[in-house]
Amino acid sequence: MRLTYCMRKHLSKINLLSQIRAQGNLYGFVDEQARHENSKxxxxxxxxxxxxxxxxxxxxxxxxxxxxxxxxxxxxxxxxxxxxxxxxxxxxxxxxxxxxxxxxxxxxxxxxxxxxxxxxxxxxxxxxxxxxxxxxxxxxxxxxxxxxxxxxxxxxxxxxxxxxxxxxxxxxxxxxxxxxxxxxxxxxxxxxxxxxxxxxxxxxxxxxxxxxxxxxxxxxxxxxxxxxxxxxxxxxxxxxxxxxxxxxxxxxxxxxxxxxxxxxxxxxxxxxxxxxxxxxxxxxxxxxxxxxxxxxxxxGMSTRAGNVVFLKDILDEGRNIMMKTLKDKRTTKVTEEEHPEIAEELCRSAMFAQDMGQKRVKSYPFSWERVLNFSQDSGPYLNYCHSRLCGIERNNPWTVQEDVAIDHLLTMKSAEQLCEHLEQYNEAVSKSLTHLEPYVIVKYLYTLCHLVNAAYKKCNVSTAEEQEAQAYLQMFNASRLVLANGMTLLGLRPLEKM
The missing domain is CATH 3.40.50.620 (HUPs)
Known part of the structure; x- marks a missing residue:
């Protein structure tokens, strides 16, 4: 295992990022031959x-x-x-x-x-x-x-x-x-x-x-x-x-x-x-x-006794909370007409991520605070990171170019750690299938978002020289693709703006 890890650490970043772009939503999900066998x-x-x-x-x-x-x-x-x-x-x-x-x-x-x-x-x-x-x-x-x-x-x-x-x-x-x-x-x-x-x-x-x-x-x-x-x-x-x-x-x-x-x-x-x-x-x-x-x-819930919290009520409550948040935040980038749809998705993502963010065999008591958690390491946090990555591509003049030597430009610790984590996605997917555990993917995505935010502070696409900007853009583009890949796997809809 250690030998494999060391070898991976020295794989070309340009090959890794190109592979992620080429494979899209199939990145991390075994090779074509294995998929062909599974199709039977x-x-x-x-x-x-x-x-x-x-x-x-x-x-x-x-x-x-x-x-x-x-x-x-x-x-x-x-x-x-x-x-x-x-x-x-x-x-x-x-x-x-x-x-x-x-x-x-x-x-x-x-x-x-x-x-x-x-x-x-x-x-x-x-x-x-x-x-x-x-x-x-x-x-x-x-x-x-x-x-x-x-x-x-x-x-x-x-x-x-x-x-x-x-x-x-x-x-x-x-x-x-x-x-x-x-x-x-x-x-x-x-x-x-x-x-x-x-x-x-x-x-x-x-x-x-x-x-x-x-x-x-x-x-x-x-x-x-x-x-x-x-x-x-x-x-x-x-x-x-x-x-x-x-x-x-x-x-x-x-x-x-x-x-x-x-x-x-x-x-x-x-x-x-x-x-x-x-x-x-x-x-x-x-x-x-x-x-x-x-x-x-x-x-804390019993149907026979009448102690039940209906899902419709939770969805309605969560949507209303997110509607208010979108309305009050100065940084909101969607129109008021889009608020209901975006709020509904953010509520849904909060519920999905909090439930799947722990081992499935674990029981827990119901609480409104737990279900409607919109803080860091939550479904809305994943969507915030995804929309931020979309903004990097949307707000900068550079486009992703193929076959550009970028390895020597991604040597900062934050960039190294982010690329290394992107390469580990297939391991997370494999472990998730072996144990039939979604929490592996949820935890992977939270870490990915933390590493993206750390790299964002050091690797500014808009102020960098063209070659550096290209390197950063490719890294953030691959991060967005993997984040969207994992979110879709969990059943979430990655938002481009919020």
Missing amino acids: KTVVVEYSSPNIAKPFHMGHLRSTILGHFLSNLYERHGWNVVRLNYLGDWGTQFGLLAMAFKKYGDEKKLEEDPLQHLFEIYVSVNKDVSQDPHKINDEAVETFRKMEEGDSELLAVWERLKDISLNEYEKVYKRLGIEFTEHHSESMYTKAGLAVIEDLKQQGLLRIDKHGRGYVEIQRKGRAVDVVVLKSNGTTLYITRELGALIDRIKRYNFDKIHYVVENGQNLHFEHLHGIMSIMPEFKDRLNEDLHVKFGRIH
Whole structure:
């Protein structure tokens, strides 16, 4: 490693900067041959995946932006990526919701603010559960059984709630800049789940316990564990439908890898899923060890108790703060008409960067101050640096020239350190893919911005002689390209002015 580092340190700066310009947004993402080989592979990334009839809150954000980042990362490495949003829209909880809608639903409130009213209904029915859990849960189980058997009245309610939810979610995804290849839902796989039960029977893997439940025995941490896959009343469970969905995805996408971007609390579920997959022939050669890409929770929020901060409110608050900042700052370079769009992007970048700027398994408590951090080492700081680099190119007469000897002009310590850091981008990208960690890229970009600012003080393009100006301009141009490269990878939009 040390030998490689020493050799790199003496590589020609002109070759490095030329390589960055030539490769553009592919700089740092393996060579063409490796990308060609990767183009034969497919990865499915399942992320976001909220439950219908609930507002999009901060807890959903982590899965959404992490899955978006991983999808970008694989795509840059040449993989075919299926970006999959798997909506939770089935199970006993929706039997509970159907009951709650019948009892607490208000058509006027539903029309005014659909998800807010459904959230209020959800909180109300969970208070009922806390007062008489056995009675309410039994009713929910029975209601869901009727749904699985095709009760038209209940299914009409369910369809309506699903349509309302999808429409509201799309508004949030648009604000976040998130797109998916496909939207699937748990309800698609009821019959597929029952087909899995038949397969398990045929393979002699399904057993029935004394309560009439169907289960499969797997090995977990060196001991036998029973995993229930069928309720005693004959209805499927989440894991059963999950297996049905997996079989469907193999047929649809013939994937080489699949990742579920889901928080730590679901780790046992994925251990059970992994265990069942390991004994079913259908999943041979489809069992990557990093099946579950886990992340920490945002503490201090509970949907059932009503202690939730909705993402829409955070986006609105952050946009308003940035609108005021843009209006008050004398250095603002965008017109007042552009303020809303720029403010929206700065708020989004603040949220993305603060969440991905730490190891994904780390949990943290929710606080408005943390989420809307606009100080140094934040998303807006990255955009400030990018817009400043754009300004260097925009406000100076020199244009980048090819094949100009510049190495001897970039010997100041700040320039040496900046060029050395630019060369290390591919290492950051490689480490990020190996560990499926966005924080590696975030930390790299913060350091890049610090080094750019240090070099800016010493290497002034506008006051330098032509040869020196050309050297500085090439260095700052390459820095802008790498910064934009990394920001786009994270899901941010690099701003040219702010």
